[in-house]
Amino acid sequence: MVLDLGFIDETQNLLLESRFFPSKVGGKPAWLDLKFIPSSDQLICDACGMPNSFLCQLYCPLDEKESAFHRTIFIFLCLSKNCFQTNSNKNFIVLRSQLPLKNSYYPDTPPFLDKNWRPDISCSSHGVNLCFICGIRGIISCDDRCKQLFCSSYHKQIHNDNQNFKFDQKNKDRPTLLPEFGLSIESVDDQNNADAESESESDDENVENTKQNNLDYMNLLQFCAAHDLIDDNSFDEICKRISETAHDKVFLNFKSQIAMHPTQIIRYARNTEPLWLSKENIPICDSIPSCEYCGSSRQFEFQILPQILNYLNLDRDNNYIPGILDWGTLAIYTCRNNCDEGSAYKKEFLWKQDLIS
Numbered sequence: 193m194v195l196d197l198g199f200i201d202e203t204q205n206l207l208l209e210s211r212f213f214p215s216k217v218g219g220k221p222a223w224l225d226l227k228f229i230p231s232s233d234q235l236i237c238d239a240c241g242m243p244n245s246f247l248c249q250l251y252c253p254l255d256e257k258e259s260a261f262h263r264t265i266f267i268f269l270c271l272s273k274n275c276f277q278t279n280s281n282k283n284f285i286v287l288r289s290q291l292p293l294k295n296s297y298y299p300d301t302p303p304f305l306d307k308n309w310r311p312d313i314s315c316s317s318h319g320v321n322l323c324f325i326c327g328i329r330g331i332i333s334c335d336d337r338c339k340q341l342f343c344s345s346y347h348k349q350i351h352n353d354n355q356n357f358k359f360d361q362k363n364k365d366r367p368t369l370l371p372e373f374g375l376s377i378e379s380v381d382d383q384n385n386a387d388a389e390s391e392s393e394s395d396d397e398n399v400e401n402t403k404q405n406n407l408d409y410m411n412l413l414q415f416c417a418a419h420d421l422i423d424d425n426s427f428d429e430i431c432k433r434i435s436e437t438a439h440d441k442v443f444l445n446f447k448s449q450i451a452m453h454p455t456q457i458i459r460y461a462r463n464t465e466p467l468w469l470s471k472e473n474i475p476i477c478d479s480i481p482s483c484e485y486c487g488s489s490r491q492f493e494f495q496i497l498p499q500i501l502n503y504l505n506l507d508r509d510n511n512y513i514p515g516i517l518d519w520g521t522l523a524i525y526t527c528r529n530n531c532d533e534g535s536a537y538k539k540e541f542l543w544k545q546d547l548i549s
């Protein structure tokens with residue numbers, strides 16, 4: 193069975209605009225549908241009411257559906273510290289957009305991979321202005337001569353503060369854009385779905401195991417970040433040490449899968465099971481709501497691993513990401529039918545699994 197893994201790829205950083213159908217992390221979204229861009233009221237954090245920040249997007253077209261010849265999933269999140277709650281998806285938003293091969297935005301031949309190719313393929317060519325700060329639909333204009341537009345009064349305020357050199361500590365600490373990177377997708381053999389019949393667990397697991405798992409996991413993540421700096425022998429050693437201390441088979445499996453490709457940040461395996469971190473807080477049959485547009489059930493499509501946090505430059509000690517365990521894994525579920533109903537950017541569902549300390 194084949195699994196697609198996503199890795200940060202800085203060689204692609206010039207080709208992250210809509211016309212190249214990119215997969216990417218951070219920066220502004222590279223919208224697929226160039227006209228019906230979401231406005232801030234579709235991207236408000238459920239927990240605090242502030243606009244969410246763009247986390248990443250994955251270009252994942254479907255062969256079997258004509259209207260999804262092009263297809264991109266977008267993930268947004270609120271970076272405010274208080275909005276991160278254990279096993280809660282309240283500060284995340286997932287949107288799905290798709291287009292047939294013949295559409296009013298893109299030619300029906302593949303893009304020429306050169307940054308100067310067809311810069312006219314853009315939202316502004318379709319009469320849509322984007323927020324100067326965050327890149328979602330701009331609706332409020334600046335009061336001064338610059339004529340920029342903003343999604344919300346929050347982002348207009350950030351702009352005004354910048355203009356007047358009043359850029360205070362408060363805004364500096366709350367990033368509106370995350371660092372931007374290209375994402376490359378590589379296919380590998382999927383060991384997990386080949387032999388991961390969930391084995392029954394003995395009942396003697398306890399709080400100590402969970403604590404140990406959390407420690408192991410933090411070590412693993414730090415190791416993933418440093419992987420390029422150490423040789424293969426120390427890699428084997430760390431894997432072995434982690435295996436020896438782990439008791440939870442689900443967690444053990446998670447770690448061994450991650451260790452095979454330590455810098456992976458995305459695992460794409462539509463219509464299979466996510467690689468869970470723990471046997472706690474796994475969705476049961478009605479935990480995943482049906483598609484709100486067509487009523488079909490949703491299926492798992494891909495997951496985002498916490499290794500992505502290593503690339504986002506967030507100040508984990510003081511400000512918005514209070515600790516590395518702020519998510520264990522983010523599992524994205526999408527409409528089984530990939531329906532065309534509803535708006536151009538359709539809400540999909542995210543399940544957040546954390547390790548509880």
Ligand SMILES: [Zn+2]
Pocket residue numbers: 237238239240241242270271272275283
């Ligand atoms: Zn929030």
Ligand SMILES: [Zn+2]
Pocket residue numbers: 243323324325326327328342343344347
């Ligand atoms: Zn904005």
Ligand SMILES: [Zn+2]
Pocket residue numbers: 334335336337338339340351355
């Ligand atoms: Zn201005």
Ligand SMILES: [Zn+2]
Pocket residue numbers: 483484485486487488527528529530531
């Ligand atoms: Zn649907």
